[in-house]
Amino acid sequence: MDMTTSDPLVGATLDRRYFVESRIAGGGMATVYVAHDLRLDRRLALKVMHPSLAQDPTFVQRFINEAHSVAKLSHPNVVQVFDQGEDQGHVFLAMEYVPGLTLRDRLRAAGRLRPREALHVMASVLAALGAAHQAGMIHRDVKPENVLITQEGMVKVADFGLARAVEQSNQGLTRTGTLMGTAAYLAPEQIEQGVADARTDVYAAGIMLYELLTGGQPHTGETPIAIAYQHVTEDVPRPSHFLPGLPPEVDDLVTKATERDPRYRPSNAGQYLAKVLEVLNRLPEDGEPAGGPLSPVAQPGAATAAVTAPQLIAGGAGPGTENATMVVDMSGADLDGGGYDDGGYDDGYVEDDADALRRRRRLLLGIGGAIVAIVVCVAGWWLFLGRFESVPDVRGDSVDAARAAVRAEGLILVEAAEPVYSDFEAGAVARTEPGAGERLSPGDEVTAYVSQGPRVVEMPDLVGEESTNAMAAMEELGFGPDNLQEEVVDAEDVPPGQVISTDPAAGEDADREETVTIQVSRGIQVPAVAGQELEEAQRTLEELGLTVEVVEEESEDVDEGVVITQDPDNGSTVGANATVTLTVSTGPPGIEIPDVLGMRVGEARKELEEAGFKVKVERIAGGRTVARQSHTGEAPEGTEIEIVATPGGIDFGDFGDFDDD
Known part of the structure; x- marks a missing residue:
């Protein structure tokens, strides 16, 4: 039958805002529809409680309170809750619409997943559960049906908190000896004591990891009690029993999470996530192709048929409902005697057996009450004290020392972007937020403000x-x-x-x-005197009360006696009586003058001109031999050298001049 066309809510508008387009799925507590938000013009999922549950005001109030808590969860792997309301008896949640498949659909299509793929999925699921546990919430119904995979491959966990709200409402919903959940994923303490905490979610996650790896659930049976009995009395097998090549660390992830004693499991999803990521980082790439499901695990003497909906909750049966969230009747379970009865409603007991059964139940209830009291005390201590770490006093310590002290308490130190003034020396920790003695959850951040000294x-x-x-x-x-x-x-x-x-x-x-x-x-500003004659520059500086020091230097470009440079340079400021050093040109550098005495006039002229000098010749008595030259040593290039030639090169001293002719 077409459930969409026969559903009275399809085509209706709830709260004058949500137009119901079609039905997606139905469960033990609610029906999910695709709806259109007329106000914000977007598609979303509308989860409407069954009318039988919505008639109980206590349950409705708890459901509303729980919805408020779920709405506070902001995590990419959590299906978000947008709104909650009630319209003509229909109590509903407006939630994020996630088109795609459930993890159950993915598992049916693939049979089982490769180890790396399975751990990637579990990492996302545990990240979502970890956010819930951090917020003080427990999912209580972790299973592939509640894990959605978007068309882009994003993993999102749905149905946070609904099972918890149902379990907290006992009037008109369940009877003594029943609990809400999915039999294949119930933890032993839920079955034996009716209590749940973050470790029950870890147990269900371990069962789900086993199922992803092997393609089947570890415990199966014809009735919910049969499955529950196996959870309480039998360990979950190691997946490598069916997958011989599976790395042992993957085996350990399953067995640690599914310990029957919750004390030996990871205490919350965050701890389990850390172990999964550690194994995932070391795991080699999957070489084995995904295959069909392996043979289901059959405990000795236990049937392997899947549990069907009529066995889980009174109502009509239908395909694909084996893992629906149902009311599991535990009233007739014999979890002590190695077996279970046929449902606990047989009137054929003799009186003595009935009395013995009642006495045993009273004993079990007494023991269970004591255990519950202990669990409540421990849980209270853990909730308010035990799970928190105290911020150490690191004021005055270096940042490195403070980071080590904070890390030792299980917390993370982050340095504030801007330093602050304090009485501590610069570079030391001035204060922290939260302050010393405050209590935080493990892994929380402590901000350190570094001192820059007093203001x-x-x-x-x-x-x-x-x-x-x-x-x-x-x-x-x-x-x-x-x-x-x-x-x-x-x-x-x-x-x-x-x-x-x-x-x-x-x-x-x-x-x-x-x-x-x-x-x-x-001070005194030094004037510019470079390029001036030395005498003029000295006079200018001395009139300002400055002392002049002269240094000579040859220069081809600056004439002799002219200032080349000054130190300090012009524009500099100096004090009174400060010394200004002037570098003065001595003209071009000198060239060695050849000695031409005794040479013939022609040879002497040639040698002097080749050396770069000008030559003037004076002859006495027609002399042809150089008897005298006007310059010796060095002289600038181009200097005129006069030579005197006499007969035989004799120097006549001051005896008259003779014409060259």
Whole structure:
């Protein structure tokens, strides 16, 4: 029959906002529809409680409160809750619509998953459960049907908190000896004691990992009690029993999570996630192709037929409902005697057997009550004290030392972006948020604010210091360039560049957020004298009270006696009586003058000209031999050298001149 066309809600509008388009699926507690949000113009999923449950105001209130808690979960792997409401007896949740398949659909199509693929899926599921556990919530119905896979491959967990709300409402919903859940995923403590915490979700996650790896559930039977009995009395087999090549660390992930004693399981999904990621990072790439499901595990003497919907809850049967969330009747279960009865409603017991059974039930209830009390106390201690870590006092420690101390408490230290003023020395931890003694969950972050020293310091005595040294001293005290102002003033009695005074004065308080003014002497400004004759430059500088020092230097470009450079350069500021060094040109560099005495006139002329000199010849008595030359040693290139030639090269001294002719 077409359930969509016969469903009265299809085509209706709830809360004058949500137009119901079609039915997606039905479960033991609610029916899910695709709806259109008329206000925000978007598609979403509308989960409507069954009318029989919606008639109980206590359950409705608990459901509403739980919906509020679920709506606070903001995690990419959690199906988000947008709204909650009631319209003409229909209690509903407006939720994120996730088109795609369930993990059950994926498992049916593939048979089983490769180890790496299975662990990737489990990592996303555990991340979602970890967020719920961190928020103090328990899913209580972890199974492939409640895991959605989007068209992009994103894994999202649905149905947070609904099973918990049902279990908390006992009037008109369940009878003594029943509990809500899916028999194949119930933890032993749920069956024996009716209690659940984060470890029951871990147990169900371990069962689901087993199913992803092998393609079948570890415990099967003809009735829910048969399956429950196996959870309580039988260990979950190691998957490698059916997959010989499976790495042992993957086996351990299943067996640790499915320990029958919850004390030996990971305490929450976050711890289990850390173990899964550790194994996943070490696991080699899958070489084995995914295959069909392996043979289901059959305990000795137990049937292997799947549990059907009529066996789980009163109502019509139908295909594909073996893993629906149902009311499991435990009233007739014999979890002590190695077997179970046929449902606990047989009136054929003799009186003595009935009395014995009642006494045994009372004993079990008494023991169960004591265990529940202990669990409640331990859970209360864990909830309010045990699961939290205390923030250590690391004020005054270095950042590295503080990080080690915080890590030792199971917390994470992060450094604040901006330093703060404090009485602790610069670089030390000034304070933390949360403060010392505050209690946090393991893995939470503690923000450390690093000290940059006190805001107000004593102003040092900088008078007489060079301005650059004074500025460096203030920066070492933590003053930034924007808070330091240099003011240059005329002070003939103070050397230029030296500090005259400061504001605040030495010894007073200096605020590192305020401006500090440092007065510096300007001194005497050196004029430009390069290019002037030496005498003129000396006169200019000495009139300003400066001392002149002269250094000579050859120059091909600057005439002799002209200033080439000055030090300090023009524009510099110096104090009174400061020395200015002038470099003065001595003209071009000299060339060695050849000695031509005794040479014939022609040879002498040639040698001097080749050396770069000009030659003037004077002959006495028609002489042809050089008897005298006007220059010896060195002379600038182009200097005129006069040579005197006499007969035989005899030097006639001052005896008259003779014509060259």
